[in-house]
Amino acid sequence: MDLRLTPTSYIVLGLVRWEPGSTAYELERRIGATVSHMWTIQRSQIYREPLRLAEAGLLTAESDDAVRAKTRFSITDAGSAAMDSWLSQASGDMPQLRDLSILKIFFGATPEDIARVQLLAHQARLKEYEYLREAGGIAHEGPRRALDAAIAHERTSIRYWSDLVKPAQ
Secondary structure (H helix, E strand, O other): OOOOOOHHHHHHHHHHHHOOOEOHHHHHHHHHHOHHHOOOOOHHHHHHHHHHHHHOOOEEEEEEOOEEEEEEEEEOHHHHHHHHHHHHOOOOOOOOOOOHHHHHHHOOOOHHHHHHHHHHHHHHHHHHHHHHHHHOOOOOHHHHHHHHHHHHHHHHHHHHHHHHHOOOO
């Protein structure tokens, strides 16, 4: 079987490597608190993917047969090797700007009306990110750098939407 690893696969492998013995429920909570702002994962994927990776030998699965939800996953040497290989590959993929508000502006919505709502949303998200950074406690350098990127993105978005709130001269 030729296993195709996806970004979801690597998210699961990475989080299990950081927290061996995680259950799918714990992974779901951790994803919600960390990578969900930068990568969308369907809830059902979070529960299927660890089992798929365990079947492929990239994770181990220890469970109480009576309680499948309590299956605990740990990364194997093969899983660590797959993760390390993925991390070492540079990615030239450009992100897709997937923003419903910009799509509406594209099709003729009044920019000022859309911008007012978006400005408030991005300001609130920036406060969340800045609070996380100030609170500290982020143990790994990668999440700190990702948080810095998210803060920069929100500041840029705030500048963009602020310009649109001002009526055209």
